[in-house]
Structure formats: structure tokens, C-alpha cells
Amino acid sequence: MASPEASEAHQAANLAKILPPEENTYTVTEQRIPMPDGIQLAADLYQPDLPANNNPRGLIYVLGPYGRKGVMALLNAKCFATRGYMVLFVSCRGTAGSGGTFVAAMTEQADSQAVVKWMREQPWYPGRFTTFGASYLGYVQWALLRDPPKDLIASVNLCSVYDHSLLAWTNGVYRPDRISWSYVVASQDEAGGGVVSSIPGLLKLKSVVDSMPLFDATERLFDGKAPYALEVMKTPNLNDPFWARAKHEAALDLVNVPLLLRSGWYDTLTVQTLAAYARARDRGVKVYLTVGPWTHVQACGSDAYPEVFDFLDEYVRGRKKDHRPLSVKVFVTGAEEWRSMPSWPPATEERTFYLYGDKTIDPQPPSADSPPASFTYDPQNPTPTVGGPLMVRGGRVDDSIYASRSDVLVYTSAPLEEEVEVMGKPIVQLAHSTDIPYADLWIRLSEVDADGVSHNLTENFQALDEVEQGGESSLSLVDRAHVFKKETCIRLVIAGGSFPLMARNPGTGVNRTQAKELKAVTHTVQHGSGLSKLILPCTS
Template sequence: MTHLAPVIHQSHDLLPVRPPETVSMRTRDGARLDADLYRPDAAGTWPVLLLRVACGRRTALTSHYAHPRWYAARGYVVVVQDVRGCGTSDGRFRPFEAEREDGADAVAWAASLPGSSGVVAMYGCGYAGMAQWLALAERPAALRAVAPAFAGWDVFSDWAYEGGAFRLADAMGWALRAAAEAARRVEDGTGHRILSDSARSLPIDDEIPSRPQALRDYARYSHYDDWLTNPVPGQAWAALSPKAMLTDMPADVAVLQLGGWYDPRLAGTLDAHDRLAARVRAPVRLVVGPWSADGPAAAPGEAPTLDTLQLAWFDRVLKGQGSDRGGPVRLHDVETGRWHDLPTLPAAEAVLHLASEGLANRQGGRLGPEMPDFEALDVVVHDPRTPVPTVGGHAVPAAAGRFDRAAVDRRPDVATYTSLPLDEPLLLAGRVALDLWVEADAPSFDVSAVLSVVRPDGQVLPLTQGHARVEPGDPTRPLTIAMRAACATLAPGSALRLSLAGSCFPAYPVNPGTGAEPGETRRVDALPITLLIHSGPDRPSRLRLPT
């Protein structure tokens, strides 16, 4: 592993840029899709950068990226297109359903635009990132590179559910914004106002927190009910997901993925990199930085912008300009601010065992490399009236990042297991997992797991987290929880802490304990749940780390 110096990008002689033009195309089934076109005001032809957005092409331009004029001045034709049913484009918006065919049609059309060299690349974050994957699966001939950011790979496990639990805050917030846009398109002023207001302050205190009144009243504008009532993977989800289309994707398209430590879809981003690196002949690179789904998060050190990263990438793979430096995987260290360059993402191989004398919910649990020589039982009681709140991390985009969770760890409904302070620096870089022997006095229960660094000054800052919903009959001997990946160099005097709880609200719905679906659960229906957490030789709960 090497530590990278700051990235130095090639300078560009800036070109004048023409005023934007509104242009339209027809999809294979006749739908009109509208776009804005930006191109250099100079003789010649240039590669095309295509951005297809679901949030309105005029308002989406600078949410994460430089304005298209910035790219046009550096020698690109830029096309920003409203996807079907959004902005001013025809049709009804149904997430991901038409993006494979529409995206391929858009690539072919973009390649023929004035100023185009016939070579197309796609970029964009979130939904626009998934739209790139789906277009790629249709193998459009002109597509040479994609740069999906904060996109994930599988709609079910990256957008709708995590560990079997519905992604409440994330999915609800997006559904409300999309429904408000649908109401605006048909000039439903009342619906637009109610849905927009709800999106700004999620109505999670509703009688049915997972299906609030606004989404019940305006279900006709939203996909939300379809997602909420389909809690298991299957063909309906696969039909929307790039993960299920891997074999359809060409091996000669360059891929740059941009992920964030506080992005809800990071796990899918890492999975996509693993799958593509094994089968794609063109360059494949993964960069994970101090970013959330909403953009940069506070972090030590300097981070390049998404624009400088992908401009250097496009210059190299589309124009043959600049040199290739660094490895296939580049990770930002959330503690030091440095960047680490790796050939692959390391697996979780080192082990820390949980140990306790029954007082982990009084901050008495321990993490250590040695297996404890005695059996232990920690009891955690989850009270649905006062669920353990989400603090930082990735699962509530509006509040994502690293926030001190010391006060949450002092709650009696949180079990904590803390290592001894470190004598020397420790680098964690890669995937994390937890094998937990746990049971409950209810047919269904949740386990929220957060791994943090405890700094010498007492701050407890999350490094990564995972969540699991256990349904009646699910195996828990042990329960394996994928905890995403992390990259951090822990300083001497710091310690690691694992925090376990029966809820993480509003990131995920409060489990009522009955096995009922979230959309059918009223607040009054939820019951207290007692969790029994085992550790010791016969039931060895353990944390697996990439050290």
C-alpha cells in the first residue's frame, strides 16, 4: 500500500462555450425526451458527456458537479437530459423501469449531435448513476466510459432495503420528492405543497410511521408502496437492477466509480467494482472519499472534487491525454485525511472477540484478540417508545457524516464492547463484518451495529455500521451482519468500540416484534423486545476487521 501525493491534473486551454440549446429526441417507443446541449464555440469535434437526471435538468446541474459549461470549456459536448416522466420530458416516471432502453437510445442520439466526435461517456450521481449502469447493459455502440457516483448496484439492497430492514428515511425522503415533482407536472398545487413540506420534514411521527398520511393520500404519484410491500428479493427487483444484468454489459467500456463513506449505496458500489474488475478489459477504478449522497462531508485533509477526478479520467480514456497513476482502488482515510492506494479492497480477516460480565449495557463489554474462556450473556431491552436514534453514519442522508455518539452509547438500551487503547497506530482498510450470537423474546427483532473509534478525549466517532432485521425463523447462530467498509488509521491511545442496539430510527422502521410489515404497523402496535447477546467459547460473537 502506498500513500498518494495530491493529484495534479493536466491544465487545459479553455474554449469559449456556446449558449445552451434545448434539444429533443424520440425513444424507440416514441416518447420525447428533452435536454440542454452545451458545446464549445470553436471548430472541431469533441467527445460527448451525457448526464441523464430524474430531478429536473435545470436544478440538477450543480448539485454535485460543476456546471456543464465547465466541461464544455475543456473540450467536451455536454448533454443534460430529463429522464422519462421528469422535467419536461414525456411519460410517467417509474424508477429505473425505462432507463435501459431509453439510456441506450439517448447514447446513440447524443453521438449524432452537432460537435460530437461520435464517442460518448456518461456521468452522474445517485439515480443518474444507476441510469448509466442500465444503459450500459443495452450495449450502445458509442458508449466508451461511465462514471457512476453514489449509485449502488442493486435496487433492492442498495435503494430499498438493508439487511432485510426497509431504508425508511432514505426511501421515504426520495419518494416524497419524486411524488412532489409528479404532482407539479399535473399542476396539483395542494398535493405538491403537502408532499414538498413532508419531504423537508419527514412525517415519521405519523400513526403509521412507515406509511404516513401524505404518501397514503398521494400514492398515485409514487412508487413507495410498491417498494414497501415487497420486502424480499425476486424477479421484480432483478428487472430493475444492474446487478442482474452483469453478463449483458460489454467488457470494453471504462468504468470509474465514485463512492462515499457516508453514502447509503456504498456496499453496492464496492460489489460492482469487484464484479467488473474481474471481467472488464478496459480500465476499472474505484475511489471512495469523504462524501455522502448529498455531497462532501466534513473530513480531515483535502479531497479532490468529483469534477477533477472524472475530468482526468475522461481526458485519459476518451482523449488519450494524461498519464495513468495510482491503483484500481483509492480510499480516503477518515482519521488522517490521507489517501491509500490499493490493488483490491481487502477482506475482513482479523478477529476481535466480544467479552463481557453481563454489563455491556453499562459500557462494560470488551473487544479483544483472545477468545474469552467463559460464557457471557448481555441483556438489552428495546423500548419502542424511545428507540435508539440514528447518529451520523450513512443511513439518513440529510444527517449523514461523523458525529459524536458518546451520549447514545451511555443509554441502557445500547450494549458497548470496547478494546484497550492502542499502543501503536492501526490501519483499517476494507470490509467489516460481525458474527453475533443473539436471540430475542419476540418473533422478529432488529440488531443495529456501529463500529466507532473512541478518541483519547472521549469522542466516539462512527467508522462504519450495519443493520439486520431478523424475521421469524431466521438463523441467528450466529447472525452475520455485513457492516460496510471502512478506512481509518487509529492513533495510539484510541480504542475501537462496537455498539449494539435493537433500533436505529429513523434510518429503519422500529420493529414491532410481531413480524408484521412496516406499512401495516401503527406506533401503538410495537412491543418491547429483550435481546440476549451471547459471547464465549460455545457462542463466539466476534468482529471481523481488515487490518
């Protein structure tokens, strides 16, 4: 794994290639920002060195938990300060010299408002500001937007969520990557170089995630650090008061400034980014959306900065007008091209493909006697995650291995006679039952190329605990823009889990992070008369 210095050098070299040259030097001064409860947040104020009578182009406020050095300083402050912007880069409480204790997602609303109040009292404050940041640094922007400051003029929010409860317990399933994320943040100061230098410690996490009960192994690993992470594991009920301070969906109905949103088709946070886009768009907010063929880390990287600066030039500097007449830009895989459009998703028509008992897919429904198919999910030997929306080592991969596994159902169409262009959310409807009332579904849409190699496109999962036996299960997969070319095949993979993307369902009804006993579950899918189907949103 590359060192923090190597990572910073790589990002700096990339910025130098894709951005206009740096225009000025800058001065950095340390700040201590008092909070209402008496603690102080550590911050760095970047002020560009400009000729007399030249004002900074604007003030950018950044709040995050990953430190203020190295690549974090480069991407969140230095690149703006060297191009005429003033930046206030603040560390969340309990991180990088800030007082208090870091409790993920729980204090950002109050703390971000307190920073704004303090900022207004400073002699250098220009009277208005914009916010910037990716991932968790985007989440804190949504927290601030639950009560939008009147002097906030724009928000650049890359690859983030507005509700941390939905990130930890997604569709009823606990995400083990919350353990690794919490461990990295809790360990970064010890590592001495911020969040990047703490990542090698993740190697010890594999044995933890493999352990049962997951909660006990995590508690031993953390040894008193990040107790909030254990509370998250014990609280699957998202209506529990514990989660109240981590939910900022209300911001979607209050935001009233231009937004720049960005994500990737393999970003683990895509769902909330697209939901935020749709809510803001429907309210008439000026919102720009870019979605590329990226993982989370790729979508958050330096390649985003040309469009960031274009956005700032229009909404902060006031120079460029209508810099992007069509507000949505998506990468269409298969066609391997960028497309601009006025809204996402574009108008589509549903095309239905039916699942057959012989594991094929066809536009015509099968006969009534098409046989059912079954598979058994064993939590002691869980179906493995292969690529997809992982924080680390995810993305587009060869997932042909699923076709040879007995714990999945793999349906494949004949080679297509014409292109099929998908734009939006695929939907899978299954006539589905299980032999015990505690189970999960994981479904993936893939493409098989002319050489017989399968690659993943999109997926989703859902806890089905206490499902009605013999009922219908309907699952919307995550949005996708893809062209199935002629001679390729449509593939659907159905399993009872995907580990370690999903914490395994023990099959007993006990909280999956605390369960000791494990039971296998048999899933059965009915096919007769077209009961089970894949519905694709296709352009006409």
C-alpha cells in the same frame, strides 16, 4: 438552508479553484427525443464554440430526474461544455418537461437505449460517447450497461447503485429516506427551481416518518403523487416481479469499458459501489475507485471533478496515458491521509476481539462463565440514528450518547497499546437470541479517543425475522479504512434498530410499513468462551 442560487454559486466557485480555466463559450439548443411509446424526453444539447476545423473533445451523455437548470446544469453540462466537450443532458420521463410519468428506477433501461438510438441519427453525433453522472444519474448508466452500446467508450459513475430494490429494502429493512427522496422528486417542478429548491419541503416529512402505519401517513402526504413509492413500501419481497426492471446487477458482468467509480465511507450507497468495483476488477475491466471520508452529498460534489477530467483526458481525449498507475485511492481515517493501492481491499490478516459480559472488548476470549447481556428494543421509542450513512445530516459525529442508553449494548476495549489498522469489512459474530421471532440487528463500530469521546466509523443492519432462537448472527459491516491510534479504544454498539435510518420492526411479522400494532423485543447476547466476537481485517 442555502438557496439554489447560493448552492450553484458555491459549486461554481469551487470548480473555478480546482479546475483549469474555462476555454470557450457554448451554445445550448433544446431537443425533443421520441421514445418508442410515443412520449418525448426533453433535453439540452451543449455544443462548445470552437475555432473552425476544431472538433469537440468528445460527447458526454447524461440522463437524470433532477432538472436541467442551476447547479444540475453546472455540474452535469456547463463545466464540460466550457472545456471543449459536447453534452447531451436529458431529463427522465415525467420530469423537467419530459413526457410520461416518472416511475423511479423502472423505465431507465429502455429509455436510455432509445436515447442512444436517436443520438446516432443526429448530424452532430461524433460516432462514440461516454456517460456521466452521480447518484441516480449513475444508476441510469448501470441500466444502459445491461446492454452495452458498442459506441460507448467510458463511464463516469459516481456514488450510485445498480439495483434499486436493494436500496429500498436493504437487508430486509425498509429505508424511510426513500419517502423523502420520492417526495423531493415529485415536488421539484412545483418548487420552481428543480430538486434543490424542493428540499425545504422535507421539514414536513418528520411527522410522516414518525407515524404508524408509515404507509398510511405517506399516502396522505403524497395525495396521489408518486404512486410507485407506495408500491415499493408494499413489496418487501425482492423476488417479486415488481422489482424486475429496477435490477441491473447483470450489467456488472457485461460492462466492457473503463469505469471511474467514487463513494464515501459515510455514503448511503457505498455497498453497491464497492460491489460493482470488485466485479468489474475481477473481470479485468479497467476500473478506478476513489473513496473518501464523505457523506453521499459530499462525494457527489464538485471536488470530484479534477479526477473526472483526468479520466476523460485519458479515455475520451486519448491524451494522458496511465494518469493513475494505482487504480484505487482511499482516505484512511485516523491516519488522516490518502493512500493509493492496486486493489481494494489490500491483503489483510484477521484479528479477533472478544465481547465480555462486563461490556468490554479484549483480544483474549472470556471464560465460560462470562455472563450474558440483554437489552430491549421498543419500536414505540426506537433507538435513534446518530450520524452515519444518511442522505442528509449524516457522516462522522460524536455518538457517545449510545453509552448512556438502556436500549443498546455498548462494548469498549481498554486503550490500545499499539496501532490497529483496519482495511476492509469488519465482521461481528454474535451468539444472539430474541424473545419473539421478529427483530432487527443494528451494529456500529466506533472509536473512542483519548478524551473519552466516541465517533462512528462503520455499521450495518439486518432483519432477523423468524431467526433460529439461540443461534449465531453474523453481520459484515461496511468496508472501512481506518487506523486506531495508540491510546484510543475500540467500541462496538449493538441495538435492535436505528431510527429513522431503518423503518422500525413492529415485532409482529406484519410488513413494517403497514403495521399498526407494536411489540417490544428483548435481545440477549452470550459471551462465555468467546462465543461473541469482532473480527477486524488488519494489515500485517
